[in-house]
Amino acid sequence: MAGKVAQRRAALREDLINIAQRRIAEDGLQALRARDLATEAGCALGAIYNVFGDLNDLVLAVNARTFHALGADVAAALAEAPQDPVDHLVVMAQAYHHFAAAHLHSWRALFDVERAPDTAAPDWYLHEMGQLFTYISDPLAVIFPARDPQDLALLTRALFSSVHGIVLLGLDGASAGVPSDDIDRMIALVLRQFAGRE
Amino acid sequence: MAGKVAQRRAALREDLINIAQRRIAEDGLQALRARDLATEAGCALGAIYNVFGDLNDLVLAVNARTFHALGADVAAALAEAPQDPVDHLVVMAQAYHHFAAAHLHSWRALFDVERAPDTAAPDWYLHEMGQLFTYISDPLAVIFPARDPQDLALLTRALFSSVHGIVLLGLDGASAGVPSDDIDRMIALVLRQFAGRE
Numbered sequence: 001m002a003g004k005v006a007q008r009r010a011a012l013r014e015d016l017i018n019i020a021q022r023r024i025a026e027d028g029l030q031a032l033r034a035r036d037l038a039t040e041a042g043c044a045l046g047a048i049y050n051v052f053g054d055l056n057d058l059v060l061a062v063n064a065r066t067f068h069a070l071g072a073d074v075a076a077a078l079a080e081a082p083q084d085p086v087d088h089l090v091v092m093a094q095a096y097h098h099f100a101a102a103h104l105h106s107w108r109a110l111f112d113v114e115r116a117p118d119t120a121a122p123d124w125y126l127h128e129m130g131q132l133f134t135y136i137s138d139p140l141a142v143i144f145p146a147r148d149p150q151d152l153a154l155l156t157r158a159l160f161s162s163v164h165g166i167v168l169l170g171l172d173g174a175s176a177g178v179p180s181d182d183i184d185r186m187i188a189l190v191l192r193q194f195a196g197r198e
Numbered sequence: 199m200a201g202k203v204a205q206r207r208a209a210l211r212e213d214l215i216n217i218a219q220r221r222i223a224e225d226g227l228q229a230l231r232a233r234d235l236a237t238e239a240g241c242a243l244g245a246i247y248n249v250f251g252d253l254n255d256l257v258l259a260v261n262a263r264t265f266h267a268l269g270a271d272v273a274a275a276l277a278e279a280p281q282d283p284v285d286h287l288v289v290m291a292q293a294y295h296h297f298a299a300a301h302l303h304s305w306r307a308l309f310d311v312e313r314a315p316d317t318a319a320p321d322w323y324l325h326e327m328g329q330l331f332t333y334i335s336d337p338l339a340v341i342f343p344a345r346d347p348q349d350l351a352l353l354t355r356a357l358f359s360s361v362h363g364i365v366l367l368g369l370d371g372a373s374a375g376v377p378s379d380d381i382d383r384m385i386a387l388v389l390r391q392f393a394g395r396e
Binding site (some may be wrong): 151163164170172178182189193 | 349352355357358359360361362363366367380383384385387388391392394
């Protein structure tokens with residue numbers, strides 16, 4: 001009997017992640033409601049909280065999938081890129097842009113998930129961020145062999161944040177939106193100038 | 199009589215902006231409710247919509263003040279900066295960081311104000327953004343005299359977005375937060391490297 005209960009629980013967990021993933025992708029994190037999820041999953045509202053501590057835990061599970069899909073896209077773009085560290089930075093940053101544009105709501109949810117003030121992100125989240133940072137720090141270490149590790153770590157984070165800012169404001173069509181080709185061009189201009197290659 | 203009505207209307211408008219400004223600064227845009235504003239202003243809920251088309255119009259009026267305060271801070275920082283275009287970029291970007299950190303909710307409201315999808319920002323908003331961009335494009339034109347105007351315009355926007363991204367993710371203490379000194383150091387590293395000065 002216990003096995004069946006655990007099985008049903010695991011199946012409901014999977015269902016809820018699938019449903020939340022699709023709803024976030026379609027309508028954005030802001031529109032996600034526990035009541036709607038329960039209705040679509042055919043379970044009681046309380047059953048959600050038997051599986052996830054709260055709605056944010058469920059969102060984090062969706063974000064884990066988004067992080068993995070993003071990492072796969074970046075890896076695929078890298079596989080076809082020339083073997084030059086500056087090209088690698090540009091190709092990865094443009095892959096980041098294209099992923100964000102193609103999965104706007106899911107990508108926004110990575111950054112918009114709410115946490116209590118001064119609560120650190122969960123370890124797996126920081127680990128996923130760290131994985132993405134490795135993609136950046138490896139070519140940076142080749143481009144700047146004389147930089148000390150602390151500077152390289154700051155530069156890595158700063159470059160990720162820079163590209164994130166260019167993509168975020170560029171995709172915000174309502175304020176200062178930028179055509180997609182111009183976003184790619186901005187990324188290439190900044191990164192090549194930064195690396196002393198233009 | 200008409201004069202008194204107009205006067206009362208103008209006074210209510212000023213009151214509402216003051217109240218919304220303080221509430222956004224203290225609790226953030228997400229917590230702003232028309233009903234609370236009406237209660238504090240001692241007016242009927244409908245009276246707000248006699249003065250502002252909707253709550254977003256009121257938020258834009260608050261944002262106008264925030265833009266002006268930001269511009270004043272940047273100008274004050276520039277007045278004390280060395281006469282070097284790269285130093286100017288660094289000093290302005292760090293002033294942007296310090297303004298954002300000191301007025302976190304008001305600064306976030308500049309970017310979080312909601313607009314209907316595909317609705318352009320109002321002209322005054324784009325004008326205020328344009329003013330900030332001029333602060334950046336002037337030193338860039340000195341640093342890169344050979345760049346054509348189109349590249350300079352893209353670089354200007356890209357650099358603003360980069361600094362915005364560094365500040366935004368750096369101040370997000372819950373995800374990948376960065377100590378304040380490190381944010382300033384990231385800004386200086388990126389901008390000086392970008393300008394070929396480090």
